[in-house]
Amino acid sequence: MKPMFALFTGVACLSTAVVGLSTTAALIVVEHTGPAWSGLPNAALVLGSAAGALASGTLAARYGRRLVLVMMYTAAVVGALIAFAGVLGGSVLALVAGMPLIGFGNSGAQLSRYTAADLSPEHRKGFALSTMVWAGTVGAVAGPALIAPAAARAEAASLPALSGPLLAGAIVVAIAVIAVAALPRALAAPVEKSPRRERMSMRNPLILGPLVAMAGAQLAMVAVMTMTPVQLHQHGQGLDVVGWVLSAHLIGMFALAPLSGWIADRWGGRATIFCGIGTLTVAAVTTFGAPTSHHVGIPIALFLLGYGWNLVFVGGSSMLSRDLPADQRTRAQGTVDAFVWGTSAAASLFAGQLFGLGGYALVAVAAGVCALAPLVVLGRRAVVPGTAEKAGLR
The missing domain is CATH 1.20.1250.20 (MFS general substrate transporter like domains)
Known part of the structure; x- marks a missing residue:
């Protein structure tokens, strides 16, 4: 798999999952607690994205971008599964607890734009990273479209309807993990070794x-x-x-x-x-x-x-x-x-x-x-x- 295609696939999958998961989580919270707390899942996701971005910069500098992308996307799979389990168990707290991990995956998608720039010549860096931003278009279209059929599948399996989009989100993010795992091993090498005092x-x-x-x-x-x-x-x-x-x-x-x-x-x-x-x-x-x-x-x-x-x-x-x-x-x-x-x-x-x-x-x-x-x-x-x-x- 070519590196740019692997990165694009990962970002497209993450954006699709994040749109679907955040929308579904808000609907679930409204069902259980009313509209006053409907923004809580998205706030947890955003804070997870911020923490993940900070961690990904440090980890990528030490271990390379490929490993960090795999780690961040895997964290998002775990977060989606925790949220799914929370819905099955009727626990809004577990649902919200999974959202920061999904935010970690979202921060990995943001890291992908810099990875794309690093893989491109000087005169094409702007266009290369912009293609990763453009991948968000896929999520904007596919994310909402994923909710209804996934909910219908869950109901057919005698599960809570809104648990379906959460499980579907975990599957979509798992595809992202597979995609970035195929990146060149050269990206696994540490890329920064400058002493702290020289940064x-x-x-x-x-x-x-x-x-x-x-x-x-x-x-x-x-x-x-x-x-x-x-x-x-x-x-x-x-x-x-x-x-x-x-x-x-x-x-x-x-x-x-x-x-x-x-x-x-x-x-x-x-x-x-x-x-x-x-x-x-x-x-x-x-x-x-x-x-x-x-x-x-x-x-x-x-x-x-x-x-x-x-x-x-x-x-x-x-x-x-x-x-x-x-x-x-x-x-x-x-x-x-x-x-x-x-x-x-x-x-x-x-x-x-x-x-x-x-x-x-x-x-x-x-x-x-x-x-x-x-x-x-x-x-x-x-x-x-x-x-x-x-x-x-x-």
Whole structure:
């Protein structure tokens, strides 16, 4: 199996499973405890993704990416099986306990984009990592479609209906484990050996620039995306409209990733981030100016929100893959991903508070501020001896 195909298969399987598992887990919690705790499984998954990203950077630096991908995906299989067992036993606690392990698998999928970049020549790194982001399109389509037939199979086997998608998710992730196990053994060798005192500080602009840009984009995207269904519901729109708007958002998030990768290869990661910040700002302004336009304004805003996030995510990842010294980048990449996933949890929490204080318009304003704030840091340029490109010019 070719390495890029193996990585793509793994990410596609993980994204499919995560979408299906998180949706199903929320429905199960609603059945058992009511809607007040429906966000708990996703919060546990996000926190698991953050912890997994931090661990994967450290472990990959010591043992190589191949082994870490196998470990993280295997953890997700175990997490899905724990959740499945929890449903069979009627334990919501066991269901939620499995979600952080699924988040570990999700962090492995994020690590795959950097692995794809490492396997590609310098002039193709942006496009290579963007194909891993594009694999999320598979999950956006297949994940929800997996739920109904899996539930029907479970009922036919005299099991709780919603246990079916959990078991199906475990099977899908197991396919990802098999795929990444076929990666070249060269990826198993340790890739970083630099002493701790020689590692770059996270305050170095080579790291800090992508970090704050990706975190700002994540905050802006998650805040608006989280509150959009609430806004539509309050203005009398049904689930069909909610589904259409979120579909436009998901298309923006994933479908155009190869274009973002091409931009990063052609003009550099920094320019790609600036394009993303501009797109996110337009999305925030559109959201603020047309908060009830569910036919035109909100779908366009959510599409731009998704694609702005994509541009920043691909651009920042490209900078972290190109600009950092090879013997130090793996730990830095894991730390950045951990911070970005942590901001997702914060955005989900504070978006509701902002919505309660000032409605959808205030959420849009906050999103615009979060998107623009990284410009302060991106204006700084790092100087690394020996190459102008590593001075942050890309």
